[in-house]
Amino acid sequence: MPETDYRFDPLQRADFPLLRHWLAAPHMQGHWGDPETEMNLIAGDFDNEVIDMWIVSLDAPFAYVQDYPAHHWPMPHYADFPKGTRAIDTFVGAPAYLNKGHAARYMRQHAEALLAKGFPAVVIDPSPDNSYAVKAYKNAGFTGNKVLPCEDGDPVLVLAYKGTEI
Amino acid sequence: MISPVLPTYTRAPLSFKKGQGPWLETDTGEQYLDMGAGIGTCALGHAHPKLVAVLAEQAQRLWHTSNLYEIPNQAALAEKLVEHTFADTVFVTNSGTEAIEAAVKMARKYFSHKGQPERFEIITFEGAFHGRSSAGIAASRGAKMVDGFGPLLPGFVQVPFNDIDAAKAAITPQTAAIMLEPIQGEGGIRAFGDASLKALRALCDEIGLLLILDEIQCGMGRTGKLFAHEWAGITPDIMAIAKGIGNGFPLGACVATEAAAAGMVAGSHGSTYGGNPLACAVGCAVLNEITSEGFLIDVSRLAGHLRQGLEGLVADHPDVFSFVRGEGLMLALGCKLPVADMVQASYGEQVLVVPASDNVVRLLPPLNMSTEDVDEALWRLDRAAAALERQQDAGD
Numbered sequence: 142m143p144e145t146d147y148r149f150d151p152l153q154r155a156d157f158p159l160l161r162h163w164l165a166a167p168h169m170q171g172h173w174g175d176p177e178t179e180m181n182l183i184a185g186d187f188d189n190e191v192i193d194m195w196i197v198s199l200d201a202p203f204a205y206v207q208d209y210p211a212h213h214w215p216m217p218h219y220a221d222f223p224k225g226t227r228a229i230d231t232f233v234g235a236p237a238y239l240n241k242g243h244a245a246r247y248m249r250q251h252a253e254a255l256l257a258k259g260f261p262a263v264v265i266d267p268s269p270d271n272s273y274a275v276k277a278y279k280n281a282g283f284t285g286n287k288v289l290p291c292e293d294g295d296p297v298l299v300l301a302y303k304g305t306e307i
Numbered sequence: 308m309i310s311p312v313l314p315t316y317t318r319a320p321l322s323f324k325k326g327q328g329p330w331l332e333t334d335t336g337e338q339y340l341d342m343g344a345g346i347g348t349c350a351l352g353h354a355h356p357k358l359v360a361v362l363a364e365q366a367q368r369l370w371h372t373s374n375l376y377e378i379p380n381q382a383a384l385a386e387k388l389v390e391h392t393f394a395d396t397v398f399v400t401n402s403g404t405e406a407i408e409a410a411v412k413m414a415r416k417y418f419s420h421k422g423q424p425e426r427f428e429i430i431t432f433e434g435a436f437h438g439r440s441s442a443g444i445a446a447s448r449g450a451k452m453v454d455g456f457g458p459l460l461p462g463f464v465q466v467p468f469n470d471i472d473a474a475k476a477a478i479t480p481q482t483a484a485i486m487l488e489p490i491q492g493e494g495g496i497r498a499f500g501d502a503s504l505k506a507l508r509a510l511c512d513e514i515g516l517l518l519i520l521d522e523i524q525c526g527m528g529r530t531g532k533l534f535a536h537e538w539a540g541i542t543p544d545i546m547a548i549a550k551g552i553g554n555g556f557p558l559g560a561c562v563a564t565e566a567a568a569a570g571m572v573a574g575s576h577g578s579t580y581g582g583n584p585l586a587c588a589v590g591c592a593v594l595n596e597i598t599s600e601g602f603l604i605d606v607s608r609l610a611g612h613l614r615q616g617l618e619g620l621v622a623d624h625p626d627v628f629s630f631v632r633g634e635g636l637m638l639a640l641g642c643k644l645p646v647a648d649m650v651q652a653s654y655g656e657q658v659l660v661v662p663a664s665d666n667v668v669r670l671l672p673p674l675n676m677s678t679e680d681v682d683e684a685l686w687r688l689d690r691a692a693a694a695l696e697r698q699q700d701a702g703d
Contacts, residue, residue: 154501154538155634158531159618162611177604200622235615 147247149206149254152194157184159196160205163234172271173232183207197247203235204243206251211264218289218299219264226262227255240273245280252281252302266297275300319654326353329676329684331659340684343661347492347524347637347671350551351596358554358592365588372584374577380587384560387594391533393542394562398571399582399590401557403523403549404438409561410545411442413571414484414517415462420570428481429519433468434494434664435487437521437547446486449493469499471506478510484517484545485510489535492524495665496632496639501539508541517544517567523559527551528597528674530635531607538634551597551674556589597674606674609681610635613670616685624692626699632667636674639667640688644695652691658684 152160160183163169164176173179186192191213197204211219211228219228229251233244252263267274269288275298283300291297323331323339329352331339344350351358365380372378385397398413400406411429418426429446431437437446444452445460453459464482466473474485485507491497499507511518520543525535529551532538536546544567549559557580563571580586596602614631617640621628627649629641642649646662653660653668661669672684 155498155632158607158610158635159614160611161607162615165608165611200625201618237619 147243147250148198149195149251150198150202152183152187152196152205154187156196156202159202160234163205163232166234166236168236168239169232169234172268172274195251197231197251199238199243201235203238204231204233204247206231206247208251208255208263211262215292216266218266218291218297222264222301223261225260226264227260229255229263229265231265242277242280244274244277248278248281248283252283256302263302265300265302266291267300269296269298319650321654328352328354329673329680337657340658340680340687342670342672342684343659344671344673345555346550346661346669347529348550348553349555350527350529350674351554351593352673352675353555355554355596357596358589361588361592362556362585365585368584370583370585371580373579374582378582378584378587380584380591381582384582384587384590384594387591387598388548388560388562391594391598392546392562393564394546395565396563396568398561398563398576399587400549400559400561400578401580401586402438403521403547403559404440404443405578405581406523406547406549406559406561407437407443407446407521408440409576410486410519410521410547410563411446412576413545413561413563413568414486414519416570416575417517417567418483425481426483427462428464428479428483429462430464430466430474430477430482430485432470432474432487432491433465434491434497435465435521436491436493437486437488438523468494468497469503471503471510474507475510478514478516482514482516484519486519486521488521488523488525489539490525490530490634490637492637492669492671493663495663495667496637496669497665498632498634504536504539504541508539508543511544519543519545519547521547523547523549524671525634525637527593528603528606529637529671531603531610533598533603535634552590552593553586554589554593556586558586558590560590602674606636609674609676609678610638612678613638613672613681613685616681617670620685620688620692623689624696627692627695633670636670636672638670639663639665640670642666642668644699648695649691652695653688655694656687656691658687658691660688 161180164179192209195206196202208227208229211226255263284304285300287299288296324334331341388397398409415427431446435447437443441460445463464477522534545563617631633639646666650662663669
């Protein structure tokens with residue numbers, strides 16, 4: 142699959158209804174939490190300069206990405222990564238863009254951009270049960286096989302871009 | 308020969324005899340989907356059963372008494388607006404233009420009352436639309452609005468859209484207020500953004516100016532909050548409301564803090580019809596609906612659905628559309644072709660959209676549309692865009 146340039150626009154407050162729409166989509170259920178709760182969490186972090194929030198577009202907006210310092214909040218599964226490591230959360234919101242390899246490609250593009258900015262490592266923590274997400278991140282170039290408890294005790298698969306193993 | 312109706316409007320050759328929700332029926336029985344809602348006025352759609360019932364019930368009892376007497380419905384509407392906004396007091400009007408007129412007078416009177424009558428200037432922004440009264444056109448300055456109407460009312464200074472530094476530079480010892488629409492409607496659905504609203508609030512606080520917000524089009528739930536400024540976490544000193552508050556019945560309001568309204572004493576302002584029992588009964592019913600539990604969350608949900616669909620239209624018709632912008636259910640499709648062509652093509656598919664400056668079509672649908680009706684509107688807009696593409700191809 143050829144590389145594609147995805148557009149990463151900073152999340153605007155005007156994007157909130159679109160984000161809420163995505164969070165409520167059937168394919169999101171079970172992977173992210175209750176749409177209103179998740180939307181409130183994102184809205185609550187909107188003015189937080191620590192976290193960068195993005196709407197990903199190709200010909201239209203279709204995905205959400207947020208990245209932040211892996212050690213800013215208590216996330217014990219990231220404890221052994223180097224200082225300055227950047228953590229990512231993401232989802233494809235628009236159903237028409239699912240299962241077409243977009244997640245792997247835009248995640249690769251974003252991880253490369255973060256490394257180019259000087260962050261020493263880029264990490265992500267999908268649920269081990271979320272096979273679609275795990276496959277997409279591994280196709281993007283994330284590696285790892287450690288399953289560790291996250292801050293609320295749930296197991297997460299710790300993946301690092303380009304093999305920054307812990 | 309001049310028409311019996313003064314020919315100040317360029318009207319589409321469409322005439323509707325009845326409406327229900329987002330649907331309008333022509334006198335020949337064709338069904339049009341109304342994504343303009345009377346320029347954002349019919350916030351709850353056409354012939355909303357609760358509003359019809361309230362209007363009919365009040366019409367049976369009492370229409371008008373004048374403001375020589377107490378008007379309980381007016382008091383009830385004012386109390387609701389005070390309850391749900393920053394405001395302490397309300398002047399009820401028949402229109403948005405009159406609400407702006409009251410706001411301008413209130414700002415001037417505030418400083419006069421404080422012993423600073425020299426402070427009467429109001430800073431506005433390019434692209435603004437604050438109505439068509441003498442003060443409104445002086446504040447707005449659109450060429451078509453002001454040409455030939457003689458000297459403009461003095462006391463208005465205009466700076467480029469969203470240029471906070473220019474607004475700051477325009478402040479003089481004569482400045483009384485800064486006035487803006489948080490999202491310009493006629494100006495092309497252009498939002499100032501939270502940072503600008505915060506900066507303007509801070510600037511007004513620093514200099515001692517009044518901040519006047521014109522939420523005639525962007526207020527009353529259209530952005531998913533009751534008023535658009537709430538998203539920015541700021542409050543104005545004075546705000547003009549209209550359109551959605553009457554759902555088509557002529558009604559507006561100028562709401563203000565007690566401090567900003569300090570100069571508006573008995574006899575300083577008034578209206579014959581403003582706040583009559585009939586209008587205020589409707590206004591109360593509209594406010595009850597829009598502030599009912601879950602209503603605004605549903606607006607945001609519907610807005611996300613519409614926005615996604617519009618983004619799809621832009622992706623599918625890159626030769627017709629260039630962008631989607633706006634907030635909530637106040638959205639614009641940027642057009643690559645003349646906007647009049649898109650509006651005309653939409654009429655051809657029996658969906659109503661509204662042109663605005665900057666070559667955009669505005670979508671200001673009823674806030675309580677079903678997702679199925681939104682999908683139908685998107686499908687009709689898709690067909691309209693496809694028809695324009697075919698015309699383009701035929702012309703190549």
